[in-house]
Structure formats: C-alpha cells, structure tokens
Amino acid sequence: MDLLQDVVNLLFPDSCAGCFGDVGQNEKPICYSCRTSLPAIVSRPVGNHAPLEKKFLGLLPLLHCLAFLKFQKGGITQRLLHALKYQNQPDVGEILGRLFAEELKFNGLTTRFDYILPIPLHSSKLKKRGYNQAMAIARGMAEGLESEANDQILIRARATETQTKKGKLERILNVGEVFALDPEHKNLLHGKQILLVDDVITTGSTMEACARLLIQEPVAGLSVATLAIA
Numbered sequence: 001m002d003l004l005q006d007v008v009n010l011l012f013p014d015s016c017a018g019c020f021g022d023v024g025q026n027e028k029p030i031c032y033s034c035r036t037s038l039p040a041i042v043s044r045p046v047g048n049h050a051p052l053e054k055k056f057l058g059l060l061p062l063l064h065c066l067a068f069l070k071f072q073k074g075g076i077t078q079r080l081l082h083a084l085k086y087q088n089q090p091d092v093g094e095i096l097g098r099l100f101a102e103e104l105k106f107n108g109l110t111t112r113f114d115y116i117l118p119i120p121l122h123s124s125k126l127k128k129r130g131y132n133q134a135m136a137i138a139r140g141m142a143e144g145l146e147s148e149a150n151d152q153i154l155i156r157a158r159a160t161e162t163q164t165k166k167g168k169l170e171r172i173l174n175v176g177e178v179f180a181l182d183p184e185h186k187n188l189l190h191g192k193q194i195l196l197v198d199d200v201i202t203t204g205s206t207m208e209a210c211a212r213l214l215i216q217e218p219v220a221g222l223s224v225a226t227l228a229i230a
C-alpha cells in the first residue's frame with residue numbers, strides 16, 4: 001500500500017494525500033471531500049477521549065486527553081500520516097492540525113493553551129526528514145486555537161551515562177537520546193496551560209516520558225493531544 005502511494009505521489013504530485021484524486025490548487029494537499037469525511041472521534045462536549053485517557057490514568061494529572069482521527073490499517077488516516085511523514089508534506093500536518101482545532105472548538109473546547117509543544121523528533125530522523133511532523137501539527141493547531149507552537153522548550157538531549165543508568169523509561173525507549181527541558185526556555189512554562197502534541201500514539205510511553213518532565217514544572221495545567229489513535 002505504502003509503495004503504491006509513493007508511486008502515485010511520484011506520478012501525480014498534485015493528487016489528494018487522502019484519496020489520490022484530483023485536488024484543486026486552493027484545497028491542496030487534502031481535497032474538500034476527504035476533509036469532510038475524516039474519521040473524527042472528537043465528541044461533544046469535549047471530554048477526555050477515554051482510550052487515550054486510560055493510558056495515563058493514575059500516572060499523570062492531565063487536564064485534557066484529546067484525539068482527532070481513528071487510525072485504521074489501510075484507511076485514510078494511515079494514508080495522510082504516510083504523506084506527512086514520508087512524502088515530504090508537512091502541509092498535511094498543518095491542515096490536519098487546523099481541522100483538529102476546528103473540531104475541538106466546534107465541540108465546545110474552551111481551554112486556552114499558552115503553548116503547544118510537539119514531541120521532539122529523534123535527531124537522526126529530523127536530519128533525514130528535514131522537519132518534525134509533530135511540529136507541523138502543532139503549528140496548525142496553534143493557528144486554529146490562537147496559541148503558540150514552540151519546539152524550543154521540550155527537546156532531545158544526548159543521554160549521559162548516569163541518565164542511561166537511572167531511567168527505566170529511557171531504557172525502554174532505547175534511543176541514545178532522552179527528552180529534556182531546555183534550561184534557557186523552560187521558565188516559559190511557569191503558570192501556563194500547556195498542550196503536548198504527537199502525530200500518533202501507540203503505547204503512550206513517549207508521550208508519558210515527555211509529560212512527566214513537563215509536569216515537574218509549575219505549569220497551570222498539562223494536556224495531551226494526538227492526531228491519530230488506533
């Protein structure tokens with residue numbers, strides 16, 4: 001499926017990232033038909049998405065656990081994520097972030113987030129991809145929610161030997177890099193409503209590792225959001 005999508009994209013660079021159909025210049029990269037038929041799972045009133053909340057229940061005090069699209073193998077969400085991550089289309093993330101924000105507002109979300117932080121991408125992937133897809137989503141959401149996307153506060157840092165020894169989570173993640181708060185920027189968090197964003201959540205361990213760092217700071221509140229969830 002992914003290979004077929006790559007071939008289609010190569011032959012028809014102007015096709016919709018969701019259905020591969022024709023897409024007008026002003027609707028690129030996702031056609032209006034796809035935008036209105038996304039498998040959105042936000043409900044009214046905006047409460048916590050139960051399957052997502054369950055992953056963090058008893059572990060972290062979160063204000064909102066927000067999820068936008070249902071992920072199904074071979075479904076439109078998978079095609080959009082593939083375009084976002086592997087076909088050099090950060091604009092897919094920005095549009096989906098805006099649609100996510102619209103859906104949240106439509107369903108009554110009133111929380112005002114001061115900062116929307118993407119889960120940082122591993123440096124080797126960032127080098128290869130050229131952009132952090134979660135930051136693309138964060139930018140779209142920030143536009144829609146009149147907030148600010150920031151990828152300077154939560155960062156990846158090279159693991160020191162002591163960090164590697166002490167952190168169970170870091171060992172599970174096994175990345176040679178760990179998450180950290182940038183000392184020059186972390187005071188921006190003080191007294192602020194923070195929303196942490198990723199493209200897709202599977203086990204939730206990456207999100208949890210980042211949320212644990214953030215909640216140690218005197219934030220006003222911490223929420224998490226994922227563009228897609230299985």
Ligand SMILES: [Zn+2]
Nearest residue numbers: 016019031034
């Ligand atoms: Zn389409």
